[in-house]
Amino acid sequence: MPKFIKESLIRAPVEKVFALHEKPDFLERLMPPWENVEILRRAPTLEVGQQAVLLVQVGPVWFRWVMEHKEYEKNKLFADQQVQGPFKSWYHRHLFQPVEGGTLLRDEIEYALPGGPPADLLGSLLVGPRLRRIFDYRHEVTRKALEDTVENGSPN
Numbered sequence: 231m232p233k234f235i236k237e238s239l240i241r242a243p244v245e246k247v248f249a250l251h252e253k254p255d256f257l258e259r260l261m262p263p264w265e266n267v268e269i270l271r272r273a274p275t276l277e278v279g280q281q282a283v284l285l286v287q288v289g290p291v292w293f294r295w296v297m298e299h300k301e302y303e304k305n306k307l308f309a310d311q312q313v314q315g316p317f318k319s320w321y322h323r324h325l326f327q328p329v330e331g332g333t334l335l336r337d338e339i340e341y342a343l344p345g346g347p348p349a350d351l352l353g354s355l356l357v358g359p360r361l362r363r364i365f366d367y368r369h370e371v372t373r374k375a376l377e378d379t380v381e382n383g384s385p386n
Contacts, residue, residue: 231319232354234339236365241332242376248305248326250375252276259375262367266292273299276308288316297322318342318349335372337365 240247250256254272261267266287273280276299284295295315302308305326312320318341325336339361343349 231340231342232350232358234341234358234361234365235336236362236369237334237336238369238373239329239332240335240369240373240376244305244326244328244333246376247333247335247372250372251308251324257282259371260368262364265364270294273297275299277302281313282310286316291316318344335369337368 252275254274257272258269261269268285269282270285271281271283273282278299278301280299282297284297286293286295293316296313297310297315297320298313300309300311300321301323307323307325309321309323311322320339320341323336323338325334325338327334327336341353341357343353343357
């Protein structure tokens, strides 16, 4: 099963980084403009059992993507799992670790495509670069929102 990892140092306290992810509208801000995604229903919180429903385009096909939060530990982590969607399986952990100079933000995604190991190999060639681009964007949005706030005192 392919695994994707993205880490970034965010120069803000872990409590602020986590709180930003808890804001109801932050998911919209994390969506790259080049991705065709519509949020049909936000999860009201990041806590276990809450669900978000998205409409995502993969090639010419649109999928209803239902994600359910499976883990939650305030200021440390939350995780979501695909209940319905384009992947055979998808589990995404969002980890927040206090480090010198701020917070280490880490996204870990384990996924499988329909079709077994041959599809996973193909998927790692296609899905991996797409995830890299998406999460480079997401981490930059997070960095800018928080580091601008820390440096300028402006709201995020």
